[in-house]
Amino acid sequence: MASEAVKVVVRCRPMNQRERELRCQPVVTVDCARGQCCIQNPGAADEPPKQFTFDGAYHVDHVTEQIYNEIAYPLVEGVTEGYNGTIFAYGQTGSGKSFTMQGLPDPPSQRGIIPRAFEHVFESVQCAENTKFLVRASYLEIYNEDVRDLLGADTKQRLEASKQFGEAEFHPSSSHYNLTVILIW
Numbered sequence: 001m002a003s004e005a006v007k008v009v010v011r012c013r014p015m016n017q018r019e020r021e022l023r024c025q026p027v028v029t030v031d032c033a034r035g036q037c038c039i040q041n042p043g044a045a046d047e048p049p050k051q052f053t054f055d056g057a058y059h060v061d062h063v064t065e066q067i068y069n070e071i072a073y074p075l076v077e078g079v080t081e082g083y084n085g086t087i088f089a090y091g092q093t094g095s096g097k098s099f100t101m102q103g104l105p106d107p108p109s110q111r112g113i114i115p116r117a118f119e120h121v122f123e124s125v126q127c128a129e130n131t132k133f134l135v136r137a138s139y140l141e142i143y144n145e146d147v148r149d150l151l152g153a154d155t156k157q158r159l160e161a162s163k164q165f166g167e168a169e170f171h172p173s174s175s176h177y178n179l180t181v182i183l184i185w
């Protein structure tokens, strides 16, 4: 994958039960080697599929472990070296944002990017000698352009852009990690 400041990858989820019961036809094909995904209009079989190219493309049989190792790992590793990093999941409702970011405890290959990133950061903290760390985490929801602090006293309260977010504290005094994980609904 090219070394760029912003990388965009796409993940295609399997059909859910409702879609299977409705006998929906798959219209998306993924070419992982090329990072491409093609969408065929089922009502116009003679039209060529629309083709989109990303920095990475993952199909239904790919697990979060692989996505973490290929996409998130280098970014989190950069954070442990002092760079800022953001991992951002975007998609319509039911598209698999929580599945990818929070994931399932079992099977372990489907553990999400958030617990994997935390483990990664704390392993790096444990390995560092003679350094005191403070790691900060904030948990925000952005929904219909409203921002809510999910670790705040009132999770229903909308935040002003300038407001300080509630934080679960962890913090480096001599070393500072800044990893942001965002889910947008």
Ligand SMILES: Nc1ncnc2c1ncn2[C@@H]1O[C@H](COP(=O)(O)OP(=O)(O)OP(=O)(O)O)[C@@H](O)[C@H]1O
Residues within 6 Å of the ligand: 012, 013, 014, 016, 060, 091, 092, 093, 094, 095, 096, 097, 098, 099, 100, 185
């Ligand atoms: N890659 C995947 N493999 C298997 N199941 C998946 C995958 N992605 C999503 N799912 C399933 O699809 C359903 C919807 O996923 P999820 O809740 O993550 O969507 P979402 O984008 O977070 O939705 P919302 O915006 O409504 O919260 C869940 O039942 C989830 O387990």
